[in-house]
């Protein structure tokens with residue numbers, strides 16, 4: 001049996017409760033980049049705005065980004081930084097997989113052949129969330145390096161996830177842990193030392209595992225990811 005997922009209405013809805021936002025896998029980028037989802041998940045909206053052209057964003061879906069599982073997929077660093085959960089369903093069963101266990105490698109994920117992605121749930125948090133990407137142009141471009149940083153003052157944490165600098169999305173957990181002991185994560189503000197921001201960027205770059213390919217060199221990617229990390233942390237402090 002073949003199912004045209006584009007025609008399954010249930011996959012195109014989204015909802016919110018007290019703790020989580022649930023986004024159907026068939027929701028297109030165009031619905032994420034503005035409106036209520038953009039207010040709740042600003043980094044996901046920023047990432048969605050950078051995907052292709054308006055035509056691509058009108059038909060391309062977040063489920064398609066997860067299904068493709070490219071290391072350069074724009075929504076994936078955001079889902080990683082926000083500790084999203086992927087919901088999968090087959091004819092006979094349902095299961096939930098942490099985004100960190102879902103993404104396995106270059107265009108490889110944990111979905112079984114008889115499963116579809118039904119939706120993604122994302123915890124609601126109230127701190128700064130930002131996404132930034134470097135490419136060879138300003139628009140219609142696949143990432144050479146990308147990053148999402150999410151600050152959660154309640155849990156005193158900063159999460160940073162890196163795109164296009166490894167076989168799949170990388171969470172820079174050592175840099176995250178270093179920052180938690182060198183900055184006041186209950187209240188990041190403009191008093192945060194420049195040297196702390198610089199060192200955070202340097203440590204993030206150390207966790208990247210880029211390759212040289214037709215889009216960029218490994219050296220440039222490593223440099224760029226450190227700069228992106230510094231910029232995002234600086235914005236979180238403002």
Ligand SMILES: Cc1cc2nc3c(=O)[nH]c(=O)nc-3n(C[C@H](O)[C@H](O)[C@H](O)COP(=O)(O)OP(=O)(O)OC[C@H]3O[C@@H](n4cnc5c(N)ncnc54)[C@H](O)[C@@H]3O)c2cc1C
Nearest residue numbers: 025050051052060061063064065067068073074116117141
């Ligand atoms: C011109 C162009 C520019 C692009 N630019 C970007 C860009 O800037 N950034 C970016 O990240 N991507 C980009 N893409 C890639 C693409 O648009 C995205 O990956 C998009 O999310 C695909 O969504 P889709 O709904 O069209 O998925 P499809 O192309 O239909 O599917 C992609 C894969 O996911 C699987 N899949 C889709 N939905 C599900 C589901 N619900 N359950 C299980 N498997 C599923 C499909 O079987 C397939 O393997 C671009 C593509 C084009 C053609």
